[in-house]
Amino acid sequence: MRVLAVGAHPDDLELLAGGTLARFGADGHDVTMCHVASGNRGSYHATAAEIAATRLAEARTAAAEIGALHATLGIPDCEVNASDPVQRRLAVDLVRRHRPDLVLTHSPGDYMADHNETSRLLFDASFFASVPLFETTEEPYGVVPALYYLDTINGLGFLPTEYVDISTVLEVKTRMLAAHASQLEWLREHDGVDVLADMRTAAAYRGLQCGVRFAEGFTACLTSLRVRTHRLLP
Amino acid sequence: MRVLAVGAHPDDLELLAGGTLARFGADGHDVTMCHVASGNRGSYHATAAEIAATRLAEARTAAAEIGALHATLGIPDCEVNASDPVQRRLAVDLVRRHRPDLVLTHSPGDYMADHNETSRLLFDASFFASVPLFETTEEPYGVVPALYYLDTINGLGFLPTEYVDISTVLEVKTRMLAAHASQLEWLREHDGVDVLADMRTAAAYRGLQCGVRFAEGFTACLTSLRVRTHRLLP
Amino acid sequence: MRVLAVGAHPDDLELLAGGTLARFGADGHDVTMCHVASGNRGSYHATAAEIAATRLAEARTAAAEIGALHATLGIPDCEVNASDPVQRRLAVDLVRRHRPDLVLTHSPGDYMADHNETSRLLFDASFFASVPLFETTEEPYGVVPALYYLDTINGLGFLPTEYVDISTVLEVKTRMLAAHASQLEWLREHDGVDVLADMRTAAAYRGLQCGVRFAEGFTACLTSLRVRTHRLLP
């Protein structure tokens, strides 16, 4: 199976689906991790160019932990916009290039605009990629892939309907997230949070809900052409 | 896996989950089909005792189609009551006897009281069966099984979150339902419906929703101890 | 058309649907107003028997305002119980006797148990009334009537989906409610509310929502056999 996971910023995927992606990788599936926004505005110290470069390197390190391909759309932070035709084309090409069976992206009701726009951007693009006369760099991809939504940040407003047991890969997930050294530092300053500890708490809580040590939660986007009669998550 | 499916009246399970149960059976799982109410009041012509006997025989025929065990709680129609201690004990014993990994029963918001009470009866009993000092005829069963809700009659108020492809077993499902000859006749008189044709329409519609020819839809009861990290449905 | 409106206590129907019932009456429909509980416990001064007698008389006066029949199930206040077989039979007989096309009753999520139990009691009974071998005093009634839910007290937790313009009958509604002199006094003492003024506020607010001076709001119970393809409300 080909899995395309798309987060707003570097580290979002690691935080919300790192364990699931690690399991996909371990099971031999082709995994691509993409961040839409470059992370270029999340720093008190570095310039935008510096922080974007740092975070790209960190994201590649994280993806490499599980043998995933890495991609980025390179949109500046705070500018993800699903209504923008240029971004739509970038996203359509992303889908067409990777031809996923399954797309993972943010929930449409998360805590800030880049997440919510990323959600809509991928919902839209993963359909448009199939339209033959929507011409972009890449060839049309005739399948409308299944689409799953990631948990929200800290789970607010989110009730998972499917859970993935990540107990055996929590340390992999931890390494993936720890690869984002600059972001861990930034979130400590900007939001006052210890990302690694909080991730562990969230994974343990989602685990409580489904009777395993550590888990991640998701919901399926159930619209026409996207529903499947078998489980797609590990 | 052991599957315990519990409908309100004879033919409810066949109508709402016959294909799924057929697939469970074909996959080698142990399936038990139970109706809670005897069906003893759904007739314009026969006495209560006659119609209950007829329908029990029909239900057994239907279960035999897929090699399922058959059981009944024998409650009179219109009297299913989840608050009733006697009925609760019957339901706990049903669960303890069959020790299911998975329970299928009605959605709690279906179209008439026997369905809704059956739903609550099994929700309650499938937990209480695990309580050691809740003493009944049978031994406690230490597992709180997963619980899935059947579609409602004609799908009103119901949005499935999981679908089962029943394309290959639609004819089996049709035979299971056709075994309820007396009920098909009664529903034609009482509600003016052609059950077999309507079932086929519903199966085709649920199929449209998930991209197969014929399907059945379900939702999972996501409360503590009941959530699983793998797919239980076929 | 035959309309059966069933409230928990004397004055609930007048408060929540008085205008709609007045319009049904004015349009020549057969209207029956029934209160399930006798109102026998809502007084600081009178005995239970006294207050029940007073309130029955008041309810009859109110029904007479619009030429409606009046009925009561005579359950004591605080004891309405949809699981109770005796009450179920009373409710089934009520339905069978009046053979309604439309039943109006409380929302299942109102502010106190008698309302919520009345809601379930009528949901259940309006189906069971059609079952031929559910034997009661009255003959089976072969139709499962449409069912609409009344607004909740003060509209909490309730979003109407259908509105009835009661601008032309507000004074009738006011007289119907004013007929409940003892209850108006009691609610002033028990809950500190001026029922007539509050009713007028609620009617004006529901009117704002639908662009008329005064209105009442309802939701339809959309379960199998109860959905209609034409408007039933005035």
Next chain:
Amino acid sequence: MRVLAVGAHPDDLELLAGGTLARFGADGHDVTMCHVASGNRGSYHATAAEIAATRLAEARTAAAEIGALHATLGIPDCEVNASDPVQRRLAVDLVRRHRPDLVLTHSPGDYMADHNETSRLLFDASFFASVPLFETTEEPYGVVPALYYLDTINGLGFLPTEYVDISTVLEVKTRMLAAHASQLEWLREHDGVDVLADMRTAAAYRGLQCGVRFAEGFTACLTSLRVRTHRLLP
């Protein structure tokens, strides 16, 4: 009454509301059918200009079946955007020109962006059309029309609250949809579906839900100025 029905692509209206529009037409109401996107990208064989021309002709044929006017906004497929000021003006002019009592358009949560943007475009424009100093080609229209949402494709995520009996006009609806010969062929290739057969299944299923042979389902947009106290649907 003047009815303005607006679908994303040619054939969406026929599929989701053809029967209801046929009934409006037969009842003597003025019906306008408009597609927002030209359908110019839904082909494996033709050029964009060819397919748009073909589909416009098909849409006109379909509208002619019921004596409806036909209009289009002529937006390219995959580019409907409710945030776009040019599209907003086109939609405002559409509303001002036809001065509808009732607007029908897509549900805001349908399966692809053109549908969802069409929904928002008409929600917005049907209000803005009433604003006097929002200057466009047409004169302001002082009424904010009622707005109903069409069923989603295959009914996913959609629970109708109002139903229209289309039993007597199913063949008209079938001819309307069959007029879209190129699209029927395209959907067979692109999504693997037989549109006519699936439409019939959906109509039969919605019919089951409301007790008629064939039906269509809708929900009302219940926001200020749009609520009515009488039924607008046939």
Next chain:
Amino acid sequence: MRVLAVGAHPDDLELLAGGTLARFGADGHDVTMCHVASGNRGSYHATAAEIAATRLAEARTAAAEIGALHATLGIPDCEVNASDPVQRRLAVDLVRRHRPDLVLTHSPGDYMADHNETSRLLFDASFFASVPLFETTEEPYGVVPALYYLDTINGLGFLPTEYVDISTVLEVKTRMLAAHASQLEWLREHDGVDVLADMRTAAAYRGLQCGVRFAEGFTACLTSLRVRTHRLLP
């Protein structure tokens, strides 16, 4: 302020609201902790009488940790039933005796029947306690108290709308819960869970959601007579 907290079994309150109750106690409010069911069936080893006695002692120890009064209704486990008139009277007397400004009890959609019935029992009783002619041992209490629902077990199906910071009292909460030594052992055997560790995980997760170290989450029951215009929780 007088606070009446009512859980299904000994330890439910400690688990779901121990920190909040500790804060109420520390702020000088009068707190009563009541368990409805005696806990008499949750053991593999002891008799029902033994385990009930043990758990009552444990519950009293826990309540004493925060200077709370303790009460119990003494219903056997698995038999809490909001429809039962005897239990209703016990609950009404509980409310009348303690005359609370605020009642805390289970969410109506928790994981097993005793919790859900407790929820309804207190919803019902906290209204009925105000009815003058509903005669019980105690005098009527003229106030319908505010009602808040506790989190569900492991938070399934629950989205808190109000949070209480329990960071400063987590160790008190831990001691309250640890007082239930027999239950901690039982849940380890019956459900395979480490209650103290899981409680800490849940408190940390709810804390993440509201930006403090440890928290508990609640929802308000917003029905007529229960809504307040000031915060009731600490």
Next chain:
Amino acid sequence: MRVLAVGAHPDDLELLAGGTLARFGADGHDVTMCHVASGNRGSYHATAAEIAATRLAEARTAAAEIGALHATLGIPDCEVNASDPVQRRLAVDLVRRHRPDLVLTHSPGDYMADHNETSRLLFDASFFASVPLFETTEEPYGVVPALYYLDTINGLGFLPTEYVDISTVLEVKTRMLAAHASQLEWLREHDGVDVLADMRTAAAYRGLQCGVRFAEGFTACLTSLRVRTHRLLP
């Protein structure tokens, strides 16, 4: 505390939160009232420039009633667009300039686009204001403020979860709203409504719901970084 209230047009804040803002002012909090759109298109008689000037003066008068600062983003009516980068920058600067602890703005599901876009604009901007390298005229503001949604126009689709008692300030609210003389006239013409009377009806109805004479209702936006463990509303 610093409170930033942002409505779509002049008079929206006065209508939906005037009493709450008056109480904030009376309690000594710093209140800023901002309208996003200039109100320049809501007139049958004046030019756009005239009406905008008139309404700005009216809005300032209203704000002065409670000692609030006044601000406007000056967007033309019918053009509020949360996806527009220029508007986003204006909104970010608004937040950065006023550094609010609490933002009040429209519900995302209100009756017309300017309201809904204002809601999203402030949701987005109140986060982006904290991002250090999102460079605008003003300095970054390191706090993500709490966000509350105003009631919708006429309360459609809205169930408040928090209420503010405005009984003591209803006359202040009335004066604030009456300051919008031109708008009161326009709404009488455009929508046929008497704003002052309708406001009083709505305030009385929300008061009924929470047991006071007059009230306003709100919901909290419960996403990460925005949840608080104390009451923010008066």
